[in-house]
Amino acid sequence: MTPDIVxxxxxxxxxxxxxxxxxxxxxxxxxxxxxxxxxSKLEDILRLGLNLHPDDPTIMQLDAxxxxxxxxxxxxxxxxxxxFQEDNTFLCILRSAALAMLGRKTxxxxxxxxxxxxxxxxxxxxxxxxxxxxxxxxxxxxxHFYEHSLKNHPDDIRTLSGMLYCHEQMGHLEETMxxxxxxxxxxxxxxxAWMAKGNYLSAHDQFTEALDAYDYAAAxxxxxxxxxxxxxxxxxxxxxxxLAVQSLKEAADKAEGKxxxxxxxxxxxxxxxxxxxxxxxxxxWLSVQAQPxxxxxxxxxxITFMQLGHNVEAITMLEAANEVQPDDTETLIPLxxxxxxxxxxEKAAATYEKLSIxxxxxxxxxxxxxxxxxxxxxxxxxxxxxxxxxxxxxxxTYVLMAVCDAELKHFKKMEEDFRYAYxxxxxxxxxxxxxxxxxxxxxxSEQGFFDQLERERQAYILLQExxxxxxxxx
Numbered sequence: 001m002t003p004d005i006v007x008x009x010x011x012x013x014x015x016x017x018x019x020x021x022x023x024x025x026x027x028x029x030x031x032x033x034x035x036x037x038x039x040s041k042l043e044d045i046l047r048l049g050l051n052l053h054p055d056d057p058t059i060m061q062l063d064a065x066x067x068x069x070x071x072x073x074x075x076x077x078x079x080x081x082x083x084f085q086e087d088n089t090f091l092c093i094l095r096s097a098a099l100a101m102l103g104r105k106t107x108x109x110x111x112x113x114x115x116x117x118x119x120x121x122x123x124x125x126x127x128x129x130x131x132x133x134x135x136x137x138x139x140x141x142x143x144h145f146y147e148h149s150l151k152n153h154p155d156d157i158r159t160l161s162g163m164l165y166c167h168e169q170m171g172h173l174e175e176t177m178x179x180x181x182x183x184x185x186x187x188x189x190x191x192x193a194w195m196a197k198g199n200y201l202s203a204h205d206q207f208t209e210a211l212d213a214y215d216y217a218a219a220x221x222x223x224x225x226x227x228x229x230x231x232x233x234x235x236x237x238x239x240x241x242x243l244a245v246q247s248l249k250e251a252a253d254k255a256e257g258k259x260x261x262x263x264x265x266x267x268x269x270x271x272x273x274x275x276x277x278x279x280x281x282x283x284x285w286l287s288v289q290a291q292p293x294x295x296x297x298x299x300x301x302x303i304t305f306m307q308l309g310h311n312v313e314a315i316t317m318l319e320a321a322n323e324v325q326p327d328d329t330e331t332l333i334p335l336x337x338x339x340x341x342x343x344x345x346e347k348a349a350a351t352y353e354k355l356s357i358x359x360x361x362x363x364x365x366x367x368x369x370x371x372x373x374x375x376x377x378x379x380x381x382x383x384x385x386x387x388x389x390x391x392x393x394x395x396x397t398y399v400l401m402a403v404c405d406a407e408l409k410h411f412k413k414m415e416e417d418f419r420y421a422y423x424x425x426x427x428x429x430x431x432x433x434x435x436x437x438x439x440x441x442x443x444x445s446e447q448g449f450f451d452q453l454e455r456e457r458q459a460y461i462l463l464q465e466x467x468x469x470x471x472x473x474x
Contacts (some may be wrong), residue, residue: 006032014016019048023058030062057083065094074103089115089125097132105138112145121152127159139166158186164196191221198230204267205236225251230264239272252286261290261297266303276307288317295325303334306341314338329359336367345374362392369400378407395424399432406440422453
């Protein structure tokens with residue numbers, strides 16, 4: 001039931017009336033919106049509080065709390081420190097959460113211990129501390145405080161739910177089922193518990209029972225997309241592909257933003273597994289449309305498009321990703337490949353050149369060299385292959401250098417470079433030469449060059465064996 005003060009506040013807003021509330025009333029409204037995840041309204045009530053009572057400790061505390069909710073832990077900590085009092089338990093909890101989010105665990109633990117000083121067993125201090133560590137991604141420490149809370153409140157659903165979430169995040173699947181069952185014994189309409197039960201059953205290949213659990217979750221929260229995603233997994237595992245696709249499409253319709261994008265990517269992967277290329281492409285576009293300025297989404301879509309042979313679309317995605325986050329090597333590497341696949345060698349070369357500055361490696365120099373070969377700039381290619389070998393000596397690079405030598409008619413140098421390749425990998429070096437430059441391979445073969453290299457190799461092996469025997473006799 002909505003508190004009267006919230007109804008009063010919203011009625012005044014709707015009527016366009018001037019609103020005045022005291023700090024306690026603002027705190028009550030803020031807590032109601034926070035507890036009901038009405039995030040957009042939180043900012044409005046906080047702004048009103050700051051305008052009416054900018055120096056009031058209660059409002060300043062709400063400001064620090066809201067700042068922490070936005071994951072700006074550094075700014076939140078400054079606001080907390082401005083009003084901090086050691087005997088204020090809530091501020092100790094809030095400060096612990098901010099420090100945990102900043103990775104300052106020792107200080108966060110010290111502040112948590114201060115909050116627990118003279119703890120009243122009827123309060124939920126340990127639970128609130130656990131929540132701070134959980135939001136910071138420190139699930140192990142969060143579990144420590146949840147267990148502390150459970151000693152005082154053995155049947156508290158919120159504490160059990162927090163423990164359930166932490167176990168799931170840490171991959172402790174076997175620990176989830178007993179907690180889910182305990183929650184459901186007290187609250188049979190607990191969505192997360194039914195989901196956890198379904199996940200446990202699905203992981204143990206009990207797909208029929210898992211689907212039943214997800215159906216219970218669906219009855220409780222039909223607008224949530226998660227249960228549909230997990231049902232799709234069960235359908236895929238039981239060879240019900242059409243139902244899996246249907247579930248994921250329904251899930252994507254229910255989801256928004258990042259979640260919709262993620263679900264669409266799952267759908268694309270399923271279509272790819274079933275070689276349904278057109279459907280996969282459609283799902284990839286849905287993924288991008290849901291998050292058109294997300295570097296990771298664009299990058300993943302670009303790479304997937306390239307794997308499907310849709311290099312033009314791959315370039316579109318990867319160029320957009322590079323605009324969002326310029327000079328990210330995770331984007332530039334596949335972008336250069338996509339340019340090469342579309343025979344846009346000048347663009348590929350320019351991209352590899354940038355990569356050689358951002359993240360120089362044997363692979364980057366080799367790929368850049370290959371692009372230069374495609375542009376007919378053989379001497380430049382040779383220099384790049386040589387630079388690649390300076391980073392990491394590889395037999396494949398020596399073969400490429402030998403190919404450049406052949407094109408430049410540096411035949412003595414070609415024999416020298418290929419000799420290095422053969423010494424490192426005698427079984428595959430000739431094969432690679434044949435695939436890249438068959439005419440030169442045939443000429444080398446007719447001249448008995450490969451036979452000569454093999455005789456030299458065998459003589460070297462025999463020499464080493466004789467040396468070993470002599471050392472053994474001594």
